[in-house]
Amino acid sequence: MTTLAEKVPASATSSRWENARRGFYRFRNSWLSIAGLLIVLVLFIIAVIGPSIVPYPEHVAGSVSTATRFQPPSALHWFGTNELGQDVFSLVVAGSQISLLAGLAVVAVGALVGTLVGAVAGYFGGWTDEVLMRLADLKLTVPSLILAMAVAAALGPGILNMVIAISISWWPGYARLVRGEVIAKKEEMFVQAARALGAGTGRILRRHILPNILTPVIIKMSLDMGFAILTVASLGFIGIGVKPPTPEWGSLLSIARTYMPDYWWTAVFPGSAIFLAVFGFNLLGDGLRDVFDPKARR
């Protein structure tokens, strides 16, 4: 009996591995997905090592040099300098860390809370399901950007507060997704078998159901990353959330607006950075979905 119980997960793992291998083969066939993966990889590398190799680290820390205000892009300042004489290239590179970190945090918190709510609602059903899902529906009717703005404004500036504010409106999507998957999975034979062997609710959810519904959650997370980065930048642009001197792409763009069109480089480079980051994650997420969701692949 013990040997059998040990053998079953082993073969499940290997079949999952086989699926992943096939998926990767399909993924490789789409050059758009590969482009997305490359952009995301480069972005992560820049975020990790960028702040330590930028040409003007003192500008990232907030120091100014008014003598070199509004220099156009040159060999010395690749992306030019801004109204405080700071090197825009250094600021944009350093900003990648904040955008990626905040984006990851928002998606992770949203996915975690949403998965928990969705799993409980789907598994227990009945009035638990009814209450939790109506709450999620209600959340979907409240405009998420305005909600995030209100919460962020009340909590005050800072990255952590901004992440909290955005995550509040982020979980219902995951809750709906996970609930549907759990309802489909909980009637499967292997769950019945686990229950018959005396496994508790927590164990069934954690060890038997969740690993099987992880793929759609991960795909949604990768699709959401781009949108999370966009929301972070939007809050920065409106002037709520991260405040200078922290170099955040959205707030850089918002300051640069005042100096249009003469000093276009102060806006165009941070703006393009937001676009590229979001585009990369969207290409990657789209590719992943095509690989794992047979319905979307045609």
Add this chain to the structure above:
Amino acid sequence: MLTYILRRIVLIIPVLIGLSLLVFAIARLLPGDPIQLAAGPNASPAEIADLAREFGLDKPLPVQYWNYVTGLVTGDWGQSIFTRRAVAEDLKVYLPATLELVFTAMFLAILIGIPAGLTAAVYRNRWPDYMSRVVSLGAISMPRFFLGLLLQIGFAMWLGWLPLGGRFPLTEDPPAFVTGFLTIDSLISGDLRAFGITLQYLALPAFAMCLSPLATITRMMRASTIEILQQDYVLTERALGLSSRLILFKYVLRNAMSATLTVIGLYVGWLLGGTVLVETVFDWPGLGLYATKAIVTQDFMPVIGVTIVIGGIFIISNLIVDLLYGILNPKVRYE
């Protein structure tokens, strides 16, 4: 059908109550003291207490909520702490401006998105399809505020073809107020000049806003058209010798529309919430700009008002979409 509509309308009431409760709770339970902010840094405790009494903020929360909800029903949506203007009056001015922008953007998105999606599906996995995929993913990824800025630089500052921002020039006489929609009002009063000016001011913000629904509609339309092209009845029609054009426009288009319709309904609500960014860039005097100003000053009556209006429109547009389903798709029967 009629009973179905009535039942759906009655079911909206608990959702609206939930919405008002949620928004009220969020607005009141957050840290930050708006009365303190409004009274100014030099206000004495007595002045602050007076102000709190004037706005009914000295009462317990359940009483405050009850007063607020009864006010909502009777048309008294509270008052801004800063401007002392009635929120309901403000909303009457700002809502049409935002709706005009959203509807124009949505109109553009549908006008371009449905043919684009259809084309991509027909030429699946050939270059028009790849083009539409790259362009639509790019459009979704483009921050609306950055796009707005680029449009301003290009069309307003360099080319000088279109105005930089605002809704109507101060130097011109706006058309008489009827609906609050400047396009409609100017047509009603027969003022073609004002109509032209209105369109010039609408062009850039509406385009900045239409890009992401346009991309989504294109992709939805592509996916559902592909699915329907593979149905047996399409094969039958081909076998019967019907022309490709007839099949596409008479049978496929209608069926593919119903899935796309859901997206359109969802997007109206989403765009309303997202106007904040475009309105900030283009200085468009709508709900978004109004909400932003109120949020920064923690003036919560306007914030609650805007959120309830947008939430309400979102719920109603979803209802309309559900009802339209039945017209487009006879398989959906209402009981």
